[in-house]
Amino acid sequence: MPPPDTTSGSPNGHLSARAPAALALDHISLAFGGVRALTDVSLEVRTGEIRSIIGPNGAGKSSLLNVISGVYQPQSGAVYIDGVPYPRIDPARLAAIGIARTFQNLALFDGLSVLDNIAIARSPRGGGDLLSQFLALPEARRAARKAREEADDLVQFFGLETYRHRRVGSLPYGARKRVELARALIARPRLLLLDEPMAGMNHQDKHDMTQFIRSARDRFSTTVILIEHDLSVVMNLSDRIAVLDFGNKIADGTPTDVRTNDAVIAAYLGVDHDHPQGVTQS
Amino acid sequence: MMADQIQFFFEVLIGGLLSGVMYSLVALGFVLIYKTSGVLNFAQGSMVLFAALTFVQLREKGLPFAVAFLITLILMAVLGITVERTVMRPLLNRSPIVLFLATLGLSYIIEAGAQLIWGTQVHALDLGISDTPIQVGPVSISQFDISAALISGTLVAALVFFFQRTRTGLTFRAVADDPFAALAVGLRLSRIWALVWITAGLIALVAGLLWGARLGVQFSLSLIVLKAFPVLVLGGFDSILGTIVGGLIIGATEKLAEVFVGPLFGGGIETWFAYVVALVFLLIRPTGLFGQKVVERV
Numbered sequence: 001m002p003p004p005d006t007t008s009g010s011p012n013g014h015l016s017a018r019a020p021a022a023l024a025l026d027h028i029s030l031a032f033g034g035v036r037a038l039t040d041v042s043l044e045v046r047t048g049e050i051r052s053i054i055g056p057n058g059a060g061k062s063s064l065l066n067v068i069s070g071v072y073q074p075q076s077g078a079v080y081i082d083g084v085p086y087p088r089i090d091p092a093r094l095a096a097i098g099i100a101r102t103f104q105n106l107a108l109f110d111g112l113s114v115l116d117n118i119a120i121a122r123s124p125r126g127g128g129d130l131l132s133q134f135l136a137l138p139e140a141r142r143a144a145r146k147a148r149e150e151a152d153d154l155v156q157f158f159g160l161e162t163y164r165h166r167r168v169g170s171l172p173y174g175a176r177k178r179v180e181l182a183r184a185l186i187a188r189p190r191l192l193l194l195d196e197p198m199a200g201m202n203h204q205d206k207h208d209m210t211q212f213i214r215s216a217r218d219r220f221s222t223t224v225i226l227i228e229h230d231l232s233v234v235m236n237l238s239d240r241i242a243v244l245d246f247g248n249k250i251a252d253g254t255p256t257d258v259r260t261n262d263a264v265i266a267a268y269l270g271v272d273h274d275h276p277q278g279v280t281q282s
Numbered sequence: 283m284m285a286d287q288i289q290f291f292f293e294v295l296i297g298g299l300l301s302g303v304m305y306s307l308v309a310l311g312f313v314l315i316y317k318t319s320g321v322l323n324f325a326q327g328s329m330v331l332f333a334a335l336t337f338v339q340l341r342e343k344g345l346p347f348a349v350a351f352l353i354t355l356i357l358m359a360v361l362g363i364t365v366e367r368t369v370m371r372p373l374l375n376r377s378p379i380v381l382f383l384a385t386l387g388l389s390y391i392i393e394a395g396a397q398l399i400w401g402t403q404v405h406a407l408d409l410g411i412s413d414t415p416i417q418v419g420p421v422s423i424s425q426f427d428i429s430a431a432l433i434s435g436t437l438v439a440a441l442v443f444f445f446q447r448t449r450t451g452l453t454f455r456a457v458a459d460d461p462f463a464a465l466a467v468g469l470r471l472s473r474i475w476a477l478v479w480i481t482a483g484l485i486a487l488v489a490g491l492l493w494g495a496r497l498g499v500q501f502s503l504s505l506i507v508l509k510a511f512p513v514l515v516l517g518g519f520d521s522i523l524g525t526i527v528g529g530l531i532i533g534a535t536e537k538l539a540e541v542f543v544g545p546l547f548g549g550g551i552e553t554w555f556a557y558v559v560a561l562v563f564l565l566i567r568p569t570g571l572f573g574q575k576v577v578e579r580v
Contacts, residue, residue, distance in 0.1 A: 095468035107466040111459040112452075120456050121467040144449060183467065 020083030022047040022223040023068065023191055028077035030063055030247075037063040038074065039247045045191075047082075050217055050224040052234045054258075055244035056267060061227040062104075064244065065195055068225070069094055069101055082190065095121070100189035102180045104196040110169030114160055114179055117168050119151040121183045154182040157219070158212060174205035181212060185220050192216075194226035198233050206230065210237050231268075235259065243267065289420050294541045295534055300427035302533020304492055307434040308506050309513040309525040310441065311485040317458040317520045318478045321370065321381045325389035327507030329483060332396045333358055334490030334499045338405040347410075351487075358483030361392070366479045371472065393504055404500040409491060430492045437488055441481075442522055454478065458520070512560035518570030527571060532556045 023045040030038040038060045045051045053061050066072045068079065070089030079086045081097065089097065100121070109117050155164055158178040163171055168179055177197065184192055197213065198206045210233055217224050228234050234241060235255040243251040243258060245267040251258050258264055311326040333354055340350035369384055411429045415422040445451040457464045457474050464471060490499075493506055513532050517524025540552035563570065 092465065092468060092470065101466075103466065107460070107463040109456050109459040109463050112455060116452055116455070120452055120469070140448070144447075147449065187467075 021045055021080065022049075022082060023225065024080040024083075025064075025067070026078045026080065028064075028067055028074045028079070030060075030067060030072055030074045036247050037072075038067070038244075041077075041244070041247070041249050043242055043249065043252070045223060045225055046239075047223055048217070048221065049239040050213065050226070050237055052238040052241045053225065053227045053244060054229075054231065054234055054241060058246075059244040059267075060247040061244055062195070063247075065101075065193055065225075065227055068191075069099060069193060095187050095189075098188075098190035099193060100184035100187045100191075101193035102177075102184050102195055102197060104199055106176055106180055108168045108176060108180055108183070111167060113165050114155060114163045114168055114171070115148070115151050115165065117179055118154055118183045118186050119147045122147045122150060122186045150186055151182075154186055157216075158182045174201055174208070177201065177205070177209065178212060181209075181216065185216055185222070188220065189222055192222045192224045194224065194228075196228055197226060198228055198230045206233055213237060291538075291542075292421050293423070294537050296421060296423055297427060298534035298537030299530050300423070300431040300533070301537070302530040303431040303434045303526075304489070304496075304529075305509055305513045305532055306438065306525045306529025307485065307489045307492070309510040309517065309529060310438060310522065311482045311489065312507075312510055312514055313517075313520060313522055313525050314441075314482050314485065315478060318454055319370065319457075319475055320378060321385060322378070322519070323482070324382060324385040324507065325365070325392055326482065326486060326510070327504040328389040328392040328396070329358070329361070329486035330490040330493065330506060331499075331501065331504040332361065332392050332490075333483070333487040334407065334494035334503055335396050335400045335405070337487070337491060338407045338494065338499045339400050341407075342405070354487055355484060358487050359480045362479030362483040363476050366472075366476050370475065370479075389504065389507075393501065397501070402501070404498050405494075407491065407494040407499050409495045411495070426496070430496070433488065433492065437485065438522070438526060441485075445522065450474075450477065509556070512556040514570070515560040516563050516570055518572045521570070521572035524570055524572030532559065535559055 021044045023043075025041060025043040028038055028041045028043075029036070041060070041064065043053075043064075053064055055061050063072060067074050068089070070091040073088065079089060081099075086097070089099075094101070109120070112120075152164075155161060158181065160175060160178060160182070163175055163179075168176060171179070181194075181197070194213070197209055201209065213224060213226070214237065216222070226234075226237075235258075238255055240252070240254055241258045242249055243261070243264045245263075250263040250267060251261040253261070308326070308330065311329070312323060315321055315323045315326070336357055337350050337354045340353055341347070345353070365388060369388060370381070373381055373384055411426050413424055413426040415424050416428075443451075445454060453464070453469050453474055454477075456467075456469060457471060461471060464474075489506070490503065493503060497503060509532075513525055513528040515528075516531055517526070517528025536552050536556050539555045540549075543555075544551045
């Protein structure tokens with residue numbers, strides 16, 4: 001995959017018009033029993049952009065993320081990654097497909113050090129089998145050193161130097177969020193899924209995290225998809241934003257487009273549901 | 283007179299410490315599986331027996347040591363993988379007591395299987411290590427004890443190296459720390475668990491050879507699991523370092539108690555003294571010396 005153009009921070013600066021979308025959701029519908037979580041949602045994510053999915057509670061944001069990461073299997077619709085259709089995404093093989101994610105409630109190894117937490121997600125590119133690891137053969141040693149270097153690199157990138165050998169469980173919350181982001185990045189994902197990266201953070205943490213996400217995108221040439229509650233963060237960080245409400249996509253566009261969209265305002269501020277204006281409901 | 287006393291004390295202490303290393307070895311098999319899959323594998327003892335029996339039979343058929351060792355190791359690996367696939371995996375996410383009872387049942391099945399294949403006779407196992415005492419300074423120590431401790435110690439050191447320094451070891455620690463997070467980063471749990479059971483099989487084999495050579499290969503060999511429990515209580519169920527220290531403490535106190543306190547009770551306290559120590563420990567320090575403290579937020 002050619003590295004995307006990451007020279008500009010402007011909303012449409014990362015596009016290569018002809019390349020297939022980094023991710024395309026084609027008419028996805030997902031229901032749990034009678035409850036429709038997603039209705040006919042289509043979404044395109046361009047390579048190298050920061051794409052946010054927002055919406056009120058229960059709008060289907062998490063469901064959408066779980067469809068992309070293979071946790072849920074939609075009843076209809078298709079997922080394309082770099083133009084390749086994936087009828088079924090195996091959550092266990094996510095890293096191999098090139099998708100890494102973070103979790104709203106963190107999924108870190110609390111008992112392991114920061115360095116180990118990051119290094120473990122590095123997909124073993126060579127590095128030898130068990131025996132050569134055990135006998136510390138040159139090839140295995142080289143791979144181990146490489147993994148350590150890469151992990152160290154990320155530790156520095158995310159300003160975690162002082163915590164390097166600390167148990168992750170003993171770190172402040174904001175730092176743990178950064179460790180999780182670093183761990184996602186060491187796998188060199190094409191797609192980085194962030195599930196509420198700002199949840200539970202204070203103002204300063206949010207500011208830092210916004211910077212980290214943006215510079216991580218630039219440095220590692222990855223495409224970022226995030227769902228987030230904090231609208232000011234989303235408006236500031238995103239290239240494009242899709243808005244969900246009751247499982248339907250009600251708006252899609254640049255932050256400016258979305259900010260002034262009547263349906264979005266209605267969804268967030270509430271409308272008289274007997275006379276919905278612009279809100280399509282099923 | 284006094285010098286004799288001190289010399290005798292040290293002989294007993296060293297003998298105790300050396301046999302303690304062999305307790306550690308058995309306990310290690312438990313810790314490995316408990317750490318990585320949360321299962322207290324009661325069948326570890328019957329795996330020890332199975333390994334020893336298989337090895338001794340192969341030897342009696344005239345196979346050289348290395349070949350017999352290799353074949354037994356392969357069989358242990360097959361056994362481990364089979365257990366993981368057919369028993370542990372279907373019971374995944376069941377409560378610990380269900381898993382424990384499953385391994386309890388498993389231990390009888392493995393024992394019966396070993397009996398079916400190899401018969402019920404007692405076999406002598408000669409590893410070619412002489413058991414004559416040697417003099418170290420003024421203290422005489424059993425050569426066999428020293429060799430057994432050395433072998434056990436090497437295996438333990440190799441395992442520690444493996445856990446701390448290799449990538450696969452890191453994945454073992456990660457799975458032990460949080461299986462959910464392990465899934466989230468795409469670790470293949472089933473492969474890791476299979477490897478864990480194979481490693482436990484290797485430990486069982488070494489333990490089986492050493493204990494088999496000491497006690498004779500017979501069915502009571504599977505009861506050495508019971509010796510491992512006090513070690514685990516002392517060292518913590520999830521600490522490799524703990525099993526070593528726990529084993530040393532149990533081995534030493536057991537022998538010292540037998541020799542110096544035993545006469546007050548008319549002797550024979552070696553068989554149960556370790557459990558008294560373990561019980562006291564349970565009361566004052568339930569997580570053991572090195573076990574992870576459970577801190578719960580309420």
